[in-house]
Amino acid sequence: MWKDYVHRPARELWHDDEFGNVHWYCCGNPLEGRALLDGVLQAMSQPGARELRKIVEQLDACMGPPDPAAGRRR
Secondary structure (H helix, E strand, O other), X not given: OHHHHHOOOHHHHHHHHHHOOOOHXXXXXXXXXXXXXXXXXXXXXXXXXXXXXXXXXXXXXXXXXXXXXXXXXX
16 A cells, blocks of 8 residues: 555645545555554564565655654655
């Protein structure tokens, strides 16, 4: 879910941020999915977590730097 979300065009991400996305009610919120990945990474063995963290960091980089004022990524 997170992978599909970060590869969407920026105009669609802006639309979701401003107006919400009604499809998230049935299909899951990718931002909540990303938060869940943090918990999964902490629960995994170190070698497995290292491998998954590398993938997640690459996907996070697609979203741009974190916005500390908003507590989320831009």
